[in-house]
Amino acid sequence: MDTADQQESAALKLLEKKMQSIINPSPLQPVKHPLLDALQLTLSVKRDDLLHPEISGNKWRKLKYNLLEARRQQVDHIVSFGGAYSNHLHALAAAGFHFNFKTKAIIRGESSYAGNPTLKQCSAWGMELQFVTRQEYKKRADPAYQQSLQTLYSNALILPEGGSNQLALPGVMEAVREMLQQTDHSVDHIVTATGSGGTLAGIIAGVRQYQPKTRVTGIAVLKNGHYLNQEIASLLNETRSRQRQEWCLQTELHHGGYAKVPAKLLDFCEQFTVQTAIPVEPIYTGKMFFGLFQLIKQGYFKQGEHIVALHTGGLQGLKGLQEKHKRG
Ligand SMILES: Cc1ncc(COP(=O)(O)O)c(C=O)c1O
Structure with a gap:
């Protein structure tokens, strides 16, 4: 190794050490709900919102x-x-x-x-x-x-x-590896909010690497999200034909479009936080949980399945939303 290589490797080690020192492990939190009991489903939330107070989630x-x-x-x-x-x-x-x-x-x-x-x-x-x-x-x-x-x-x-680029994928794959370790590999389905598709692509890549039988569903938070299927496929370096069995993007659970927050969605977010002590915001995570419960009601998940929902953070956005509402 020449001096430049040694310097590069020392700088990388230092950065990795700093990362390890400030990023917390993210816990997996079980959620209780009568609907889950009735359908014999288990729901856990991978609390990536707790990774760091400022650099959180996906x-x-x-x-x-x-x-x-x-x-x-x-x-x-x-x-x-x-x-x-x-x-x-x-x-x-x-x-x-x-x-x-x-x-x-x-x-x-x-x-x-x-x-x-x-x-x-x-x-x-x-x-x-x-x-x-x-x-x-x-x-x-x-x-x-x-x-x-x-x-x-x-x-x-x-x-x-x-x-959302290809280098985004290995980081998201780590979240998948962690949740599998935290559950003794008992995850049947992973659900996430989808905006640009990088997180969903990373989860798919993670599942393929660590537990191919797990299915993955993204809940598109924006309207007309079909184009994201292609974006996700190209992040995975493939054409779309391979998907379907293992992953699915739900494009009808957007509540009118990106950043649209109808009253019923806001009410749901409030209730969800009270019931679970998990904070959510309506643009991404609130929409995801709302959609997830809709899918549960529709019988989308098989009896006995363990679903893990990824909490992708984004809680800083609540301050901006409150400000926008004050302005009217
Ligand atoms: C809080 C939150 N959740 C989910 C997403 C969607 O992730 P992606 O853009 O990777 O689909 C975003 C956007 O990055 C986000 O800010």
Whole structure:
């Protein structure tokens, strides 16, 4: 090993050590409900919201190997994209702060959003914010636009919206490995909220690696989510034909679309938290649990099955929601 290799390996070891020291193990919490008893189903929640107060849930899982890659490449910056209340940008900013990376966000919308609780906190952690029009934001995945960013930030790691790239998968696979260890491999079905598809792809990859008989269901939180089937398949490096048996994306449980929060969904979230002591927010995890109970009622799961729902965090978004409601 030459000196540069030794330095790289020392820097990676240091980062891994820091990660281990601040990220908590996430417990598996059983949920009791009369409906579950009636159908002889067992439900547990993998509490990834407890991984870290700021870098929580699937955001941590998806960032972990991207951060290690950024350190390996010794980049100056990590650049990514998101909406004004993005959980991903919030987690990336926190990770930049804790693990010593410069971060930059390209945000859809006007600069007046800079004062919202999510982005205020991102700035406080040192993230540089750049606001772009919705038109420009739409170009975020275009190869030419990506190339122009790479030229502008010649030594940067550019992460897609939601942090969903191939390096997101191994981190999510670790969550699957942990839940299997925590249950003595008795997981029949894993359920998660789906936005960009990276988390679902990581769970599918994890199941294939560690326990192929487990089925996986994603609950799309946005309208017209069919296109995500293709996104997930390409994250898994395959065409869509292989799926169906082992995984399924539910696209009709979105409550009207992304960030739509009808009163019945809000009521459900409140009740769920009171009954289980598990905090949820209505954009992702609340929608997932609502959908999960709908599927249970429809007989989607087989009698006797053990379902594990992944709590993907995102609770920081509640502050922004409260602010939006106050504004009316
Ligand atoms: C709290 C929360 N849960 C679930 C998701 C959906 O994850 P994915 O975009 O990987 O499908 C997101 C978005 O990243 C999220 O912020």
